[in-house]
Amino acid sequence: MASSRQQPQTNPKPTEDFIYTDLYNAICERHLPPETKLGEAMLAEHYGVSRTIIRQVLLRLSSDRLVKLEPRRGAFIARLTLEEARQIYEAWRLVEAAIIQDVTVSISPQEIAELHSLVAAERVACDEQNYPLLLRLSIQFHMQLADLCSNQFLGRFLKELIPQTSLAYFYEIHKMPICTKDEHREILECVIAGNAEAAVNAARQHLDGIEAALNARATLDRQISLADKLNAGILPQRKGHGDDF
Incomplete structure (x- = not known):
């Protein structure tokens, strides 16, 4: 006789589109300032997905000209002169x-x-x-x-x-x-x-x-690493959202 006990539910992993939107909004809201390094491994761990998905997200943000991809250095938030x-x-x-x-x-x-x-x-x-x-x-x-x-x-x-x-x-x-x-x-x-x-x-x-209001003399605040941003909850870890974002 089959057990009637319910199986524990697992939260689905965030989709590529969700992560893309999350990072896109973080950039537009200036939570991630120019030159912030976007480490693939760190983001993959944060969202609980593979580095392949993160790589695709960064490629899409690069197409938006919001992220720059540098050979052998990785991905960084772009900057305007x-x-x-x-x-x-x-x-x-x-x-x-x-x-x-x-x-x-x-x-x-x-x-x-x-x-x-x-x-x-x-x-x-x-x-x-x-x-x-x-x-x-x-x-x-x-x-x-x-x-x-x-x-x-x-x-x-x-x-x-x-x-x-x-x-x-x-x-x-x-x-x-x-x-x-x-x-x-x-x-x-x-x-x-x-x-x-x-x-x-x-x-x-x-x-x-x-x-x-543009001012050439304005400068960024102290450079904050992606790790600092994640620890501060700027990009809160989200689970179970699927495509609803």
Whole structure:
């Protein structure tokens, strides 16, 4: 007679997509600063997966230009020079202007509601001084605008470009213009009103303000190793999530 005793359940290991998203968000939220070495063995142990999976994740992050792979040295968080950061913002302004003009004539009520919810979440994060979350939500606002663009090439280019700004450590997060007034809400309201020109101008002023905060003399805090970050719980060990992340 078979035993009716239940077998102990085991938590599934994190998927490659989950680990990729986890590290992607950690970079965008500036938990992992430029030049941080991403040791394969350490990450494999942390997530409880094989080094092969970690290697694939690092390769994907390298394709995003968020990680640099150096022969015989390993993987490191990439870094932007001040001039590279300025060039990215210049390209961002040009591409987003075309995206906003497209989105203004096609945005749906559901898409408006989703962007309103995102802007509201940004305000809460700012009021609570949760700057890592604010950074991620700020990026998400522009990424969602890119997703709404009917020109998939424009949208794809902007979505590849924006995350790289997380590598520019030349300004203090709490001085970002988004925390002084609801600039994303202003952009959205202009889009809703069907005024593409005003929306483009608001977006340009928003990016101008962020770029103006760039400071070549700013420096990183003391370099913290990946081990220190893991021990501090910056990348909490997650189990049992599967594909839900």
